[in-house]
Amino acid sequence: MRRCPYLEELVKDQRAFVRIYRFDCHVDHRSKLKYALRDSPPICVRNFEDCPLYQDEKRREDRTITRYTD
Numbered sequence: 001m002r003r004c005p006y007l008e009e010l011v012k013d014q015r016a017f018v019r020i021y022r023f024d025c026h027v028d029h030r031s032k033l034k035y036a037l038r039d040s041p042p043i044c045v046r047n048f049e050d051c052p053l054y055q056d057e058k059r060r061e062d063r064t065i066t067r068y069t070d
């Protein structure tokens with residue numbers, strides 16, 4: 001499974017017909033919930049490169065690395 005490097009924890013729960021995904025993001029330090037009727041995991045374990053939080057943090061890290069290697 002592809003997984004965002006900034007994903008701290010992903011918990012999947014099932015209540016009646018609803019799937020509940022709780023995921024903790026290291027970038028904004030928030031715990032988030034996603035509700036779905038079908039199997040539909042959050043972006044953190046799919047196309048995480050499209051997540052604006054991921055893009056911002058990756059750019060910030062890349063800038064830091066460039067500064068150290070220059």
Ligand code: SF4
Nearest residue numbers: 004007025044051054
């Ligand atoms: S995909 Fe986005 S929301 Fe999910 S852990 Fe990564 S940065 Fe955070």
